[in-house]
Each structure stands twice: as structure tokens, then as C-alpha cells.
């Protein structure tokens with residue numbers, strides 16, 4: 001099985017690019033943000049807890065998303081691998097993922113990192129707010145907090161994955177097709 005992490009700041013194009021990757025490589029797309037939004041829509045206790053944090057642009061607790069990922073690994077069948085989008089987001093989550101994979105006799109294939117500058121993060125999220133109607137995209141204070149959270153808690157993952165030789169960065173600026181082509185050339189080498 002292949003295990004890819006699609007990494008990058010909010011608005012880097014992870015969700016957009018995930019579609020082509022999933023199709024080309026027969027993967028299951030696992031977006032913790034999407035899974036949490038489904039819990040919110042279904043009004044589950046977990047959804048209610050997550051909603052309050054997501055609405056502030058804060059992260060939900062590590063154990064919550066780690067549990068979700070493990071459940072998906074256990075239940076999804078008939079795919080050639082998984083594409084993790086929005087997970088891990090903290091070093092603790094990355095360490096937990098290493099343990100979850102090791103327990104299954106699997107290893108991470110690689111991190112595909114889409115990098116864009118902060119100014120572009122703002123532009124892309126403002127654009128997405130008009131199209132997808134996500135509450136956490138519409139409010140500038142929440143967006144600022146998500147970007148701050150990314151720099152503080154998620155960016156340290158770059159060093160974590162560099163150290164174990166799994167980090168691969170590509171330029172996330174440009175058209176959807178341009179970025180897709182860059183991802184394809186990288187994935188061929190992993």
C-alpha cells in the first residue's frame with residue numbers, strides 16, 4: 001500500500017489536487033477536515049465539539065483525528081493506498097502516524113508538499129469562500145488564526161519529515177494543471 005501525505009498551508013490547493021491523485025493512483029482520499037465537517041453536518045457529539053474549535057480556527061485534539069485516521073485505515077478496502085490531506089498537522093500527530101503505520105507493517109511513501117506564500121493563502125481562501133461557502137474561510141480573523149496555527153504547529157513537520165528523508169516540496173503557485181503536472185512528475189519518483 002502507498003501512503004502519501006499531501007501537505008501545505010490552508011488554501012495551498014490540497015483538496016483540488018487530491019482529486020487527480022486519487023484517480024491516477026487508485027487512492028482513498030482521507031481529509032480530516034472533510035471528515036470533521038461530515039461529523040458536524042450529522043450533529044454527532046464529536047461534530048459538536050469540533051465545530052467550536054473549527055469556528056475559531058483552532059485545531060481539534062490530536063487523539064480525535066488520530067482515531068479517525070485509524071478507523072479509515074481499518075475499514076476502507078479495495079484501494080492501492082491512502083492520500084492524507086490535512087493530517088498530520090502537529091508533530092504529535094506525525095509521531096502517532098508513524099506508530100499506526102508501523103503497527104500495520106506499513107511505511108509512509110512520502111510527503112508531497114505544496115508551497116505557496118502567505119499572501120497567496122489569503123487570496124486563495126477568499127476565492128474559495130465565494131465558491132464553497134465554508135464558514136471558516138469567510139471570516140478574516142479565523143483565516144489569520146488558521147495561518148498562525150499552521151506556522152506554529154504544522155510547519156515544524158517540514159523538519160520532521162526532512163530528517164527521515166520523506167519530504168518533497170513543489171511549487172504550489174500556478175494553474176491547477178501546472179501544479180498537477182509537477183505532482184505527477186514527483187510521485188513517479190516515490
Ligand code: AMP
Pocket residue numbers: 010032033034036053054057058059060061062065085086087088089093136146
Ligand atoms: P481543513 O479542511 O484541512 O482546512 O480543516 C478545517 C479545520 O478542521 C481545521 O482548521 C481544524 O480546525 C480542523 N482539522 C482538520 N484536520 C485537522 C488535524 N489533522 N488536526 C487538528 N485539527 C484538524
